[in-house]
Amino acid sequence: MTTTRRRDAAATREAILRAGVEGFTRHGYDGVGVREIAQSAGVTAMLVNRYFGSKEGLFAEVVEASMADRTVLTDDPATLARDVAAALVRRTAPHADGLDPFLLMLRSAPNPRAAEILRAGIEKHVEAHLLDIAPELRGTDRAAMVLSLVAGFWLMRKMIGSTALNGADERTLARTLEQLFTLLMHPG
Amino acid sequence: MTTTRRRDAAATREAILRAGVEGFTRHGYDGVGVREIAQSAGVTAMLVNRYFGSKEGLFAEVVEASMADRTVLTDDPATLARDVAAALVRRTAPHADGLDPFLLMLRSAPNPRAAEILRAGIEKHVEAHLLDIAPELRGTDRAAMVLSLVAGFWLMRKMIGSTALNGADERTLARTLEQLFTLLMHPG
DNA sequence: GTCTATATAGCGATAGAC
DNA sequence: GTCTATCGCTATATAGAC
Numbered sequence: 001m002t003t004t005r006r007r008d009a010a011a012t013r014e015a016i017l018r019a020g021v022e023g024f025t026r027h028g029y030d031g032v033g034v035r036e037i038a039q040s041a042g043v044t045a046m047l048v049n050r051y052f053g054s055k056e057g058l059f060a061e062v063v064e065a066s067m068a069d070r071t072v073l074t075d076d077p078a079t080l081a082r083d084v085a086a087a088l089v090r091r092t093a094p095h096a097d098g099l100d101p102f103l104l105m106l107r108s109a110p111n112p113r114a115a116e117i118l119r120a121g122i123e124k125h126v127e128a129h130l131l132d133i134a135p136e137l138r139g140t141d142r143a144a145m146v147l148s149l150v151a152g153f154w155l156m157r158k159m160i161g162s163t164a165l166n167g168a169d170e171r172t173l174a175r176t177l178e179q180l181f182t183l184l185m186h187p188g
Numbered sequence: 189m190t191t192t193r194r195r196d197a198a199a200t201r202e203a204i205l206r207a208g209v210e211g212f213t214r215h216g217y218d219g220v221g222v223r224e225i226a227q228s229a230g231v232t233a234m235l236v237n238r239y240f241g242s243k244e245g246l247f248a249e250v251v252e253a254s255m256a257d258r259t260v261l262t263d264d265p266a267t268l269a270r271d272v273a274a275a276l277v278r279r280t281a282p283h284a285d286g287l288d289p290f291l292l293m294l295r296s297a298p299n300p301r302a303a304e305i306l307r308a309g310i311e312k313h314v315e316a317h318l319l320d321i322a323p324e325l326r327g328t329d330r331a332a333m334v335l336s337l338v339a340g341f342w343l344m345r346k347m348i349g350s351t352a353l354n355g356a357d358e359r360t361l362a363r364t365l366e367q368l369f370t371l372l373m374h375p376g
Numbered sequence: 377g378t379c380t381a382t383a384t385a386g387c388g389a390t391a392g393a394c
Numbered sequence: 395g396t397c398t399a400t401c402g403c404t405a406t407a408t409a410g411a412c
Contacts, residue, residue: 009395028298030218033387044397049389109347110216110295119348127352141361144344144352145368152340156332159297160307164315164332173329176372180333183371184364197377221405232379237407 013051015041020062025099028107029059029114059108060117066101067125077133081181082174088150089174092157094166101126102154122147134185142184149180201239203229208250213287216295217247217302247296248305254289255313265321269369270362276338277362280345282354289314290342310335322373330372337368 007015019041023032034055038045052058074083091098105122108114130143137143157165165173195203207228211220222243226233240246262271279286293310296302318331325331345353353361 031298047396055388107298109343110219110298115347115349119350122348123351141352141356141364144350145364148340148344149337151343152336155297155339155343156336159303160310161303162307162332163311164329168329176329176333179371180368183367235378243406
């Protein structure tokens with residue numbers, strides 16, 4: 001056989017993609033290099049371009065993969081506002097350090113080309129999923145407003161490290177957020 | 189005289205600082221180099237380090253200068269929610285391209301050292317100013333929540349370029365935001 | 377007070393060997 | 395299928411001339 005010993009192409013591609021999700025989410029598009037991502041995947045930088053064409057190509061697949069699997073939003077419209085508020089508070093807790101799509105967005109958005117890829121991914125996956133669960137938001141500005149609030153909360157609590165948000169009681173935080181989400185989702 | 193012909197030190201420092209505000213706000217901390225900032229100020233890159241010690245030192249003064257002068261928030265507590273909503277919609281309009289402190293924050297926050305400088309500036313100036321106008325928010329999580337909403341709206345509308353937010357009727361947008369701000373500022 | 381020139385390091389992407 | 399080596403470029407920061 002002339003096939004490789006240690007890895008096949010599909011596994012290498014997958015390893016690079018996973019390392020890309022981690023690298024871009026933790027450091028943002030401009031904050032991580034292809035060398036660093038390649039090293040996390042156990043390969044050389046050359047293979048990133050080999051399999052994904054360019055750093056931007058890898059980023060596009062990372063956004064697709066990261067936003068395609070749903071983790072934040074539940075599927076029950078009745079308790080949606082409360083569930084989203086609770087999940088948001090839990091996942092932005094001081095000691096939590098998951099790989100959330102909102103962190104990927106916030107940390108990569110300053111790069112204009114990354115921002116365009118992110119906009120497409122957000123609208124195709126996150127916003128579309130929210131409209132599936134809460135169809136009454138369709139045609140209004142309130143779905144986008146929900147996403148704005150979620151993103152802003154992630155920003156202030158985890159990226160800026162707001163003293164007020166990190167010192168606040170989590171039940172109070174969740175209650176305030178629930179009121180805001182309720183206003184957006186059930187304005188009647 | 190042995191003094192310089194074309195500029196004195198104070199004017200040069202001021203020119204660099206103004207170019208820094210523009211550069212960091214438009215492109216973020218990692219998105220602009222000291223060469224580019226120096227060129228906008230009409231000097232060489234060396235003088236940036238001469239007057240501000242380092243890129244990080246310049247950024248710290250830029251944050252201080254940008255957040256010290258108040259532009260978004262009005263001073264009348266009675267109409268605060270409506271005024272903030274109106275100003276936010278107007279300043280994030282598709283064709284507006286001002287140098288807002290929130291853009292400076294959003295575009296520079298991915299850099300950890302910039303994020304710490306921004307946190308200090310936000311809490312010292314923006315949050316403190318909001319608490320001066322609306323003292324009933326003191327001791328609650330709602331001042332930080334107001335800032336989260338403002339930042340998230342800036343992000344989705346101007347950086348991500350949300351189709352929904354940019355296509356929406358501006359009066360509807362302002363009304364939705366006003367409801368949210370009212371809930372936070374006058375929860376009774 | 378401001379310049380040119382440079383030190384040192386990193387980036388994304390590619391050529392060519394095996 | 396994966397490597398080493400390298401190209402061409404840019405970054406921050408500094409040394410030394412005038």
